[in-house]
Every structure is written in structure tokens, then in C-alpha cells.
Amino acid sequence: xxxxxxxxDRIMEAAEVVFAEKGYHDTAMDEIVRRTDMSKxxxxxxxPSKERLFFAVMDHLGNRLAERINASIAQESDAIARLEIAxxxxxxxxxxxxxxxxxxxxxxxxxxxxFEKKRIETYSRFASLIKDNLDxxxxxxxxxxxDTEIVSHLWVGAVNEVLIRWLYTGxxxxxxxxxxxxxxxxxxxxxxxxxxSIGG
Amino acid sequence: xxxxxxxxDRIMEAAEVVFAEKGYHDTAMDEIVRRTDMSKxxxxxxxPSKERLFFAVMDHLGNRLAERINASIAQESDAIARLEIAxxxxxxxxxxxxxxxxxxxxxxxxxxxxFEKKRIETYSRFASLIKDNLDxxxxxxxxxxxDTEIVSHLWVGAVNEVLIRWLYTGxxxxxxxxxxxxxxxxxxxxxxxxxxSIGG
Amino acid sequence: xxxxxxxxDRIMEAAEVVFAEKGYHDTAMDEIVRRTDMSKxxxxxxxPSKERLFFAVMDHLGNRLAERINASIAQESDAIARLEIAxxxxxxxxxxxxxxxxxxxxxxxxxxxxFEKKRIETYSRFASLIKDNLDxxxxxxxxxxxDTEIVSHLWVGAVNEVLIRWLYTGxxxxxxxxxxxxxxxxxxxxxxxxxxSIGG
Amino acid sequence: xxxxxxxxDRIMEAAEVVFAEKGYHDTAMDEIVRRTDMSKxxxxxxxPSKERLFFAVMDHLGNRLAERINASIAQESDAIARLEIAxxxxxxxxxxxxxxxxxxxxxxxxxxxxFEKKRIETYSRFASLIKDNLDxxxxxxxxxxxDTEIVSHLWVGAVNEVLIRWLYTGxxxxxxxxxxxxxxxxxxxxxxxxxxSIGG
DNA sequence: GATGAATGAGCCTTCATTCAT
DNA sequence: GATGAATGAAGGCTCATTCAT
Numbered sequence: 001x002x003x004x005x006x007x008x009d010r011i012m013e014a015a016e017v018v019f020a021e022k023g024y025h026d027t028a029m030d031e032i033v034r035r036t037d038m039s040k041x042x043x044x045x046x047x048p049s050k051e052r053l054f055f056a057v058m059d060h061l062g063n064r065l066a067e068r069i070n071a072s073i074a075q076e077s078d079a080i081a082r083l084e085i086a087x088x089x090x091x092x093x094x095x096x097x098x099x100x101x102x103x104x105x106x107x108x109x110x111x112x113x114x115f116e117k118k119r120i121e122t123y124s125r126f127a128s129l130i131k132d133n134l135d136x137x138x139x140x141x142x143x144x145x146x147d148t149e150i151v152s153h154l155w156v157g158a159v160n161e162v163l164i165r166w167l168y169t170g171x172x173x174x175x176x177x178x179x180x181x182x183x184x185x186x187x188x189x190x191x192x193x194x195x196x197s198i199g200g
Numbered sequence: 201x202x203x204x205x206x207x208x209d210r211i212m213e214a215a216e217v218v219f220a221e222k223g224y225h226d227t228a229m230d231e232i233v234r235r236t237d238m239s240k241x242x243x244x245x246x247x248p249s250k251e252r253l254f255f256a257v258m259d260h261l262g263n264r265l266a267e268r269i270n271a272s273i274a275q276e277s278d279a280i281a282r283l284e285i286a287x288x289x290x291x292x293x294x295x296x297x298x299x300x301x302x303x304x305x306x307x308x309x310x311x312x313x314x315f316e317k318k319r320i321e322t323y324s325r326f327a328s329l330i331k332d333n334l335d336x337x338x339x340x341x342x343x344x345x346x347d348t349e350i351v352s353h354l355w356v357g358a359v360n361e362v363l364i365r366w367l368y369t370g371x372x373x374x375x376x377x378x379x380x381x382x383x384x385x386x387x388x389x390x391x392x393x394x395x396x397s398i399g400g
Numbered sequence: 401x402x403x404x405x406x407x408x409d410r411i412m413e414a415a416e417v418v419f420a421e422k423g424y425h426d427t428a429m430d431e432i433v434r435r436t437d438m439s440k441x442x443x444x445x446x447x448p449s450k451e452r453l454f455f456a457v458m459d460h461l462g463n464r465l466a467e468r469i470n471a472s473i474a475q476e477s478d479a480i481a482r483l484e485i486a487x488x489x490x491x492x493x494x495x496x497x498x499x500x501x502x503x504x505x506x507x508x509x510x511x512x513x514x515f516e517k518k519r520i521e522t523y524s525r526f527a528s529l530i531k532d533n534l535d536x537x538x539x540x541x542x543x544x545x546x547d548t549e550i551v552s553h554l555w556v557g558a559v560n561e562v563l564i565r566w567l568y569t570g571x572x573x574x575x576x577x578x579x580x581x582x583x584x585x586x587x588x589x590x591x592x593x594x595x596x597s598i599g600g
Numbered sequence: 601x602x603x604x605x606x607x608x609d610r611i612m613e614a615a616e617v618v619f620a621e622k623g624y625h626d627t628a629m630d631e632i633v634r635r636t637d638m639s640k641x642x643x644x645x646x647x648p649s650k651e652r653l654f655f656a657v658m659d660h661l662g663n664r665l666a667e668r669i670n671a672s673i674a675q676e677s678d679a680i681a682r683l684e685i686a687x688x689x690x691x692x693x694x695x696x697x698x699x700x701x702x703x704x705x706x707x708x709x710x711x712x713x714x715f716e717k718k719r720i721e722t723y724s725r726f727a728s729l730i731k732d733n734l735d736x737x738x739x740x741x742x743x744x745x746x747d748t749e750i751v752s753h754l755w756v757g758a759v760n761e762v763l764i765r766w767l768y769t770g771x772x773x774x775x776x777x778x779x780x781x782x783x784x785x786x787x788x789x790x791x792x793x794x795x796x797s798i799g800g
Numbered sequence: 801g802a803t804g805a806a807t808g809a810g811c812c813t814t815c816a817t818t819c820a821t
Numbered sequence: 822g823a824t825g826a827a828t829g830a831a832g833g834c835t836c837a838t839t840c841a842t
Contacts, residue, residue: 023312109309112223157361158354189389423712509709512623557761558754589789
């Protein structure tokens with residue numbers, strides 16, 4: 001049975017749209033209010049400040065993406081395969097949702113220094129996820145020992161940049177074009193010799 | 201004989217400091233003015249808007265880094281070696297100058313959508329430089345054929361992310377720790393088998 | 401029972417005073433705010449810009465004068481008599497209220513080109529009113545056929561100029577001195593031979 | 601022999617153009633400078649302030665129009681005829697030169713209160729000219745006694761308004777349409793019975 | 801006589817946040 | 822729980838005028 005979403009949720013939805021479109025600074029609270037059936041006071045009842053609302057939105061989206069990744073790799077036990085699947089899921093998820101991508105990859109920065117901590121936090125989750133599986137792969141002996149801490153961030157940065165590129169220029173197509181290259185290069189970088197990639 | 205720097209230069213220097221410290225939005229023109237021996241009108245005589253001033257600073261820094269890279273690789277003819285040197289130069293240059301790094305890697309985003317084009321422009325220069333050498337390496341047969349367009353952005357993103365990490369957390373040390381890993385992983389990713397890296 | 405005027409009204413009252421005294425450009429929004437028990441933001445909540453506030457004031461005053469005229473001629477059915485009454489009402493109304501006169505007749509110009517449309521609009525109302533009655537008079541045969549379009553503006557201009565003169569030099573007294581002359585000359589101009597003027 | 605116009609003249613020419621187009625407040629001294637081959641300092645050498653420059657332009661134009669009128673009526677000795685000729689000259693002169701008309705009739709106001717005195721001065725000249733001839737006509741017995749002071753301003757206002765109308769709406773054509781009506785109505789207003797108008 | 805970089809007070813407007821009702 | 826009018830500090834920018842060179 002579908003019930004009406006919470007006031008909180010309705011606010012976050014509206015906020016997501018506007019933040020993604022305009023970025024943090026160029027978004028006026030009034031505009032978010034306008035996209036809601038609430039009053040300004042109502043919004044401020046649920047979120048104490050613009051910053052907190054933004055963070056809430058970012059957290060929410062980060063969570064959803066993380067969940068999607070976790071779900072996708074849940075069945076797979078091989079570390080390398082899990083990394084491949086994770087990459088695929090990220091590119092697919094963000095490639096399908098420009099808005100999500102824009103918020104997660106770009107707009108977050110536009111808060112200025114206030115965002116530093118949040119940015120670290122958000123990106124770290126995904127780096128961690130990668131690092132865990134890289135560590136596993138090393139343990140398993142699938143790949144030679146490496147500094148998985150650094151490498152995981154390297155991966156995050158690589159994917160991030162390629163997707164930002166796509167956001168701004170429309171190329172390369174995330175799944176069709178970027179994914180195969182990212183997979184091959186990143187995996188080879190950690191020592192996985194080009195077996196046939198999953199789904200490829 | 202040292203002469204007094206241009207008014208333009210003095211403004212840009214002051215602007216660089218403040219923008220790096222506070223980001224675009226949190227910087228007030230008044231603060232830049234305060235760091236100069238000029239009046240507000242004087243500043244606006246040289247730069248028509250905050251945005252333009254910011255762009256000028258970014259361009260300037262981008263140019264200086266690009267020049268440094270070009271100078272460092274000028275003597276080397278081997279493509280792979282040039283890529284290694286370029287990586288080294290970037291990590292060294294930015295690793296030595298937090299302020300430069302912060303402006304080039306982070307603060308640019310904080311302009312909101314207005315920055316999109318500039319960001320593309322700035323990052324593309326460095327991606328191009330990488331791409332050219334990757335293309336060369338492919339031609340020379342030093343590495344197998346790859347999509348150098350995507351890969352060059354992958355490299356930029358990887359370096360970018362690792363450096364941002366360092367900016368915020370202080371780790372890993374750009375030259376001592378990050379550089380060797382980035383070199384090894386990125387080169388191996390494009391098919392360069394771990395020879396002994398230059399300087400390593 | 402007298403209730404407190406609307407915020408909007410209180411702002412317009414304050415604005416009327418300052419605009420009339422200083423003209424559009426020499427009026428600072430801060431000064432209007434100072435004359436109100438509001439904050440600047442409060443004012444801007446009700447009026448989106450200085451220009452809009454000015455227009456609102458002008459419209460308001462124009463409306464009031466028009467209403468006064470309409471009320472004064474409502475009982476009279478003879479076209480010529482209506483014109484005489486309208487003239488009287490205008491001279492009386494503006495002659496009693498320098499501030500109103502100054503705003504309506506002079507300060508509007510001081511907006512620069514932005515005011516053109518508003519000026520046309522405002523003056524046209526009064527010209528229309530005159531034209532309608534001139535047309536009627538022609539139909540009735542009270543006066544010979546004339547180009548009532550042009551003549552109505554001629555009347556507006558004549559009254560306008562005489563009143564501006566009074567505003568600046570204090571002479572001639574609008575009702576006592578100017579009115580009889582204006583009536584006689586303007587009416588004779590359209591072919592009404594000097595009957596005894598109403599009230600004279 | 602044509603010599604290069606004075607610096608003063610070149611400045612006034614440029615100023616005339618810009619003031620007419622944008623009005624006093626919306627004209628920046630820089631823009632006038634730009635239309636000149638001079639520097640800002642150069643301009644300020646010749647005119648001590650924006651206001652003075654504006655006044656100089658207005659005076660110049662006022663003079664030229666007055667001269668033109670005086671020249672046109674010089675040959676005629678009949679007062680009524682002179683009034684008719686003056687009207688014709690004004691409508692012709694301004695009807696041919698929108699820019700002139702706009703400056704003389706409209707932009708002057710846009711200075712705010714600073715212009716009051718100048719406005720009085722400028723319009724008074726023309727009112728005086730009219731008054732003198734009306735006085736003459738009364739003396740001659742061509743028209744019955746009237747308050748020529750007020751009537752002369754009435755005339756100025758009437759012409760002014762009709763021309764402003766034309767400036768903004770393009771109608772009525774000053775010479776072809778407006779002139780005959782103005783002549784007939786204004787002259788009849790002072791008691792001149794519709795003889796055949798001169799030139800008509 | 802000229803130049804044009806520099807001055808600096810002043811202006812309109814924005815907007816996150818609050819709070820009386 | 823809601824409302825939305827009100828707050829007020831802050832910010833980017835303009836521009837007539839000056840003056841060292």
C-alpha cells in the first residue's frame with residue numbers, strides 16, 4: 001500500500017532536484033520551498049539549515065548508491081569479480097541518472113570549505129568498498145600486493161573524472177564506452193591480466 | 201633589477217591567496233581589496249567582475265603548471281619516460297604548494313555551474329598532454345593500443361583524487377608515497393610492465 | 401474603527417514622500433526604509449525593486465486623481481461642463497498637494513528611459529478622459545469638429561506646464577489665477593465662446 | 601575653410617548623442633569619452649563636471665533653436681503671423697531632429713532636482729518669445745486682452761506635450777498633422793478667428 | 801595640456817534564518 | 822505543527838572625480 005511520503009522526504013526530493021540543477025550556492029531555499037507544498041517555516045521545522053538539508057540529500061543519495069552496489073555484489077564471492085561488478089553498477093546507476101551524478105560528483109564541491117568533511121566522507125565510503133575487495137584479492141593471491149589505500153582512491157578518482165567528463169560533454173557513454181576501458185585499465189593496473197571481462 | 205609588479209599581478213596574487221583559502225563564494229571582493237594596496241574601484245578597473253578575476257587566477261596557475269610540466273619533459277624523447285616525468289612534476293609541484301593545489305583541484309568547483317566550462321578547459325589541457333604521450337607510446341609500440349582519450353582522463357582523475365585526499369587528510373605524501381604507487385599502477389594499467397621506474 | 405495600514409501601504413506612503421522630495425535617482429532605498437518601521441528586506445518582500453515601487457506609487461497617485469476627477473464629473477451630463485469641472489478638479493487637487501503634483505508631473509521623468517512607457521500610460525489616461533468629453537461635445541454639436549486626439553494632449557500639456565511652473569516658481573496660483581485662464585483659453589480654443597464659466 | 605572643431609565642440613557633440621539616447625543618469629562619462637578621441641582627463645579639463653557638460657549641451661541646443669526661431673520671424677512684423685511662424689519653426693526643427701527633441705523636451709528632467717533651475721530657464725526663453733508677441737498682438741488689437749504670462753506657458757506646454765507624444769509613439773507627424781491643429785486651437789484660444797493660416 | 805589608473809562612497813539587491821500569530 | 826512576513830548583515834558593482842606622471 002502506497003502512502004504519502006513523509007514531509008521530510010518530500011522536501012528532500014524537491015531539494016535534490018534544485019541542488020542538482022543549480023548547485024549549492026545558486027539554490028535559494030525559497031526555490032526549494034516553492035517546489036514543495038510546504039511553507040518556509042515548515043521546511044525549517046524539518047531541517048535546521050540549508051547546509052543540513054544539503055547534507056541530508058547527499059547522504060541519502062550516497063546511501064542509495066552504496067546499497068545498490070552492495071546488493072549487486074552480494075552474490076559474488078570472487079574479489080576481482082566483485083570489483084568488476086561494482087564498477088559496472090556505479091557506471092550504470094550514475095549513467096542512468098544525470099541528476100544523481102551531478103549532485104554526487106559535482107555539486108557537492110560547490111559548498112566551499114564547509115563541504116570538505118562531507119566530501120571526504122562520501123568518497124571514502126566508496127574507496128573503502130574498493131579497498132576491501134582489493135585487500136581480499138591480495139589475500140587470495142589474485143593480485144600482487146599493492147598499497148590498496150592509495151589505489152582505491154585512484155579508482156574513485158578515475159571513475160569520478162570520467163563521469164564528470166560525460167556529464168559536461170556527453171561523452172563517453174558511461175556503460176557502453178567508458179566501462180570497458182575503465183575495467184580493463186584499472187584491473188590491469190592492479191595486476192589482473194586481461195581475462196574475459198564479465199558480461200563482455 | 202626588480203621592479204614593482206603590475207597592479208594586475210598584485211591583485212591576482214592577493215586573489216590567489218584568498219580564493220585558495222576560502223573558495224570562490226566565501227571570498228568577498230572586499231577581502232581581496234584589503235590584501236592589496238588598492239581601492240575597490242582600482243581592482244574593478246583591472247578585472248570587470250569577481251568571476252573574471254577568478255578565471256584569470258585559475259588560468260594563470262594552470263599555465264604555470266603546464267609550463268613547468270612542458271619544461272620538465274622537454275629533454276626526454278621516450279613517451280613512457282615523459283609520462284613518468286610529467287606525473288612526477290605534477291605531484292612535486294602541487295605537493296609543494298598546497299595553495300596552488302587547493303585552487304586548481306578544489307576551489308574551482310565551488311563556483312557553481314558557472315565554472316563548468318572553465319573546469320573542462322583546465323583539466324582538458326592536462327588530459328591532452330597525457331593523451332599525446334600515450335598516443336606516442338602506442339605508435340612506438342611501447343604499449344598496446346588503448347582508448348587514449350578515456351585513459352588520459354582516467355589518469356587526470358586518479359591523480360586529482362589522490363591529491364585532494366592529501367589536501368584534506370595530509371596523506372599520502374604526494375611525492376614520497378603517492379607518486380610511486382600512481383606511476384606503477386597507471387603505467388601497468390596501460391600495459392607497461394614494471395621496469396624499474398625512473399628515479400625509483 | 402481605524403486599523404493599522406498594510407505594510408504595503410506604509411511603504412508606499414514613505415516612498416511617496418521621499419520620491420517626491422528627491423526624485424527617483426536621488427532617492428536611496430535606505431531612506432525609504434528609514435521612514436518606515438521596516439527593514440530593508442521587509443520592503444523588498446513587498447516590492448521587488450526600486451523601479452517597481454516607484455511605479456506602484458505613481459499608479460496609486462494616478463488612480464486617486466483619476467477617481468477624484470471621475471467623481472467630480474459624475475453628476476454632470478453636459479460635455480463642456482464636464483471638461484470645465486475636470487480642469488477645476490485637477491488644478492484643485494494638485495494645487496493643494498505639491499507633493500502629489502511634483503511626483504505626478506515631474507519626478508516621473510527622472511527615471512530615465514525606463515519611465516517612458518509609464519509616462520505615456522499615465523498621461524494617456526487623462527488625455528483619454530478629455531478626449532471622450534471632447535468627442536461628446538462634438539457629437540452634441542456644442543463645438544465644431546476637431547482632432548480630439550491631438551487636442552486632448554494639447555490640454556494635458558498645457559495644464560502640466562502651467563502646474564510645473566507653479567511648482568517651481570510659486571506662480572500662478574493654480575485655482576485662483578491659472579484655472580480661469582486655462583478654462584477660457586482652452587475652451588475658446590475648441591470653439592466654446594465665453595459663456596459665463598461655472599463657478600465663476 | 602573648414603577647420604577642425606574645438607575640443608569643447610567635439611565633446612559636446614559626443615555628449616549630445618549619448619545624453620539624448622540614454623538620459624542624464626544612464627549616461628556614464630566613460631561613454632562620452634569613448635565617443636571622443638580624448639581622455640577622461642581631457643574631458644574634465646574642458647568641463648568641470650557632468651552636470652556642467654549637460655547644461656552646456658542644453659544651452660547650446662536651446663540657443664540654436666532660439667536662433668532659428670528668431671531668424672524665421674525676423675522679416676515678419678505682424679504679431680499673429682510671427683506666432684504662427686514660430687510654431688511652425690519649432691515643429692519643423694524638432695520634428696526633423698528626434699535627438700534634439702528628446703534632449704530638449706525629455707532628458708532634461710532626468711537629472712532630478714538639479715535640473716529644476718535649468719528647466720525653468722530653458723522653457724522660459726520660449727515662453728518669453730511667445731509672450732512678447734502675444735503682448736504685441738494685444739497692443740495691436742489683433743486679440744483681446746489676456747494673461748499672456750500664463751498663456752505663453754500654456755502654449756509651451758501644449759507644444760511640448762504633443763511633441764513628447766510623437767517622440768514616444770511616432771504620432772502625430774509634427775509638421776503635417778500636429779502643426780495645423782496646434783495653430784488653429786492655440787490661436788483660436790487667444791481669440792484669433794480662423795483666417796486662413798499662413799502657408800496653409 | 802593630456803593621460804588613464806586609481807579612488808571610495810554609495811547603491812540596489814539577495815537570502816538564510818527567525819518568530820509572532 | 823505550520824505559516825510567511827520580517828530581519829539585517831553582507832555583497833558585488835558603479836561611476837563622477839582626482840592627480841601623479
